[in-house]
Structure formats: C-alpha cells, structure tokens
Amino acid sequence: MSSNKNMAYEFNFDGLVGPTHNYAGLSLGNVASTSNANLVARPKEAAKQGLQKMKALHDLGLKQGVIAPMERPDVATLRRLGFTGTDAQVIIKAAKQAPKVLAACSSASSMWTANACTMAPSSDTADEKVHFTPANLANKFHRSIEHETTGRILQAMFKDENHFVHHPALPMGDHFGDEGAANHTRFVDVNSEKGYGKKGLHFFVYGKYAFDASKPAPHKFPARQTFEASQAVARLHMLDSDNVVFAQQSPNVIDKGVFHNDVISVGNGNVLFAHQKAFLNQMQVYTDLERAFDGEEFHVVEVGANDVSVEDAVKSYLFNSQLVTLPDGNMAIIAPGECESVPAVKEYLDWLVEQDTPIKEVKIFDVKQSMQNGGGPACLRQRIVLNETEVSAMNQNVIMNDDLFATLNAWVEKHYRDTLTEDDLADPSLLNESRMALDELTKILNLGSVYPFQQV
C-alpha cells in the first residue's frame, strides 16, 4: 500500500510566544522558573526573539513552521474552579481570592512546543501515517490545561485523515505523566537516499517508573515523565519494537534541575550529544542505541563532567540547543546566548567545533525572555518529519517564509504589551487584548475556530 515514498524533511515548529508571557514561578524543579518568579516580563520582546530564531533557521535553508499559542487567561478553567459572573468578573474574583491560581491559568507556557506532543513520521509507523499525541503535562497544573487546545491546533495544521492520525493525550495523573518530545528523540541516517524519511530509531527517556516503587527515582524534584507513559506513546504510534530504545534519566540530575531530558542531551541524525551524567546506566544506553541504529555510523558526543558540570549545563542550557543538519550536510548547534556567558561552556564549544565530529558550527541566539522561565532554543520547537506528499497535504499558512515573518512581527507589534507583571494579570482588559490578537491570528494561520472563546 505504500505510495511512492518521497523525500522527507525535518521541520522545526516553534511556539509563538503568547501575549500573557510572564514570570510566575510555577515550575518546581525548573530552577530558572522558580528563581525568576516576579521578574517583570517583556511579552513583545519575547515574541520577537522567538520569531527571529524561526526566521534565522528558515534563512539557513531549514524547514520552519509556527504553532499558535493558547487563549489565556483560561476563563473556562477558572469557571471549573468555581469563579462566576461575566468573564471580567471571573478574572477580578480570581485575582482577589486566588492570585496564584489566576497566574497559573494565565501562563504563556504553551510557547515551549517541545512539550506540545510527541510525533512519529509515516516511515516509522505500522499504518504508514503520521501520528501525534499531545502531551498531558500532568505534573504541572498550569501546563495540564494545554493539551485539548494543542490537539485542536495540531488538527487544524494537519487535517487530512489520509495522512495524519491524532490521538488524545494520555490519561491524566502522575502515573502517565507525559512531557512530549522534550523526552523523545528520533535518530535516523540522514545521509541515506531518503534523508529524514528513512525508518528512524525512537529514543524515549523517562524519569521514573510509576508502577514499580523499587526502581530508583529522584528525591527532591519531580520526575515528570514515566516509563509507562513513554511506553504508551510508543504503542499508540505503532512503532516497531526493534526501532525503539527506552532509557531512564539519572535521578541525581533531575534533583539538580534537569526537569526534562532535553536539558541534558539532544540528538539529531546519527548523533547523540549528551552530558556524561545524563542517564542511569549510561554505557548501556549508548550500546542499546548503537545496536538499534540502522545506518553506517552512530556518534556519541559526550561532554565530561570535568569539562562542563551539571550545574553549568543547567545554567547555560548547553544541551537545550537545537542540533540541526544544514543543507551542506554538516551539523550546527543552535545555542542560547547564555552559553557564551558561562566560561566552561564557551570554552567547550570553541574546542568542540575543532574536533572530528559531525558538529561543525555553533550559532548563538538571544531567547532570554524564554530562558528566564527555563525554556531554551530546543524547548521552543517541536520537530515534525514529513515527506513531500504530507507537506502538500498540510495547512500551508503555518509554514514560515519572509511574508509570514513580516506579518507576525506586525501582529505582535500591534497587539502585545511591552511589559507584564503578575499584578497586571488582574486586569480583565488583558483577556480582551489577547482574544482580539488570537482571533486575528487564526485568520493569518488559517486555523479556524480552535479557541474556547471562538466556540461559543
């Protein structure tokens, strides 16, 4: 039944930062989030920093797309929590009675689209369709309210049922805590004829076992992803078990602030770039990957703890870089500006590009507004592999190009505030501003009515 499978590409779909971007200290275990609580946020600057990164990757010749943000404050959730009256009254009451709950319902956290879902390309699935499972993000209340709208947005982007399968998020609760692609990497021999369209190897990393208390787990901070959740996603996506490797993150590094695997390792093509302390049974993980990888050579570029400490990795977000294959076949690291200000990391990167590895270049981006909430370049993107037929079948308005970049910049300029504090969240006009912006955005991106306020 396989149609003539054509060339496939890896897209980076970045989250557009929403108009309510703020610092509310909502994520225990995420050091930047808790230590920058109450900082004055700059939503307009945040959204523009994100757009600059998208445009730059597009200019490098990479495929780039954009994912729309959520409607925030989330009035529907506030109503479920007992706040009543008009939408404005709901916000005013919540601000007075439960300001922290209002802040949680106002977070622009959907910008980190690495956590939006896990996807599997049609080359890897038994039914030869592209599969998506939105992440339930069960561990953090402010993120657990994202998945329904995320699912609607993904369906509005990838509608054609002949090619795209959309699963609901896994059941809520700690046992099936799922954080999406922040804990999932697909390796593939990009030098093969089919490029990203060759059958790939799915690497699922979890923080703990939910149904086996005898297994090691972190003590101080939560493990957000469970083994059972990763297994469920692999099942839903109909992956061949020969093409799947599961690995447990080191509980010690979770306790040092590594709340997702993409804070301590990143992979692309035939390369795993990882810190020496990333995994439990690290050597076994390398052996499993090397054995399961279908291709000429699998490279592990390991960063020693003596060169870069776990603390410096968390501070700089070295591993939250994007590792991309440029059109000339070389790989580049798309790193956050903070990598330049942590001396050990800067020194390491200067040294790395001189070595005989596939990684030849480092490109630095300023995403500081997102970084201050614990989101680096890799958190801001969801990787989606599509062949040419699937690219033609998807919503074309979400693909980045010079026109869309200009349109979205003007849209941000028109609708976003320069600054936002937690106190500003009590202002009901923020909701109206946000809805007006999103209503316009759904037209720009041709999404239809994906937001609750558009469905009444």
Ligand SMILES: NCCC[C@H](NC(=O)CCC(=O)O)C(=O)O
């Ligand atoms: N992949 C990066 C995710 C960062 C995100 N931060 C936040 O939600 C912080 C929001 C705040 O504290 O205002 C998180 O921890 O899930």
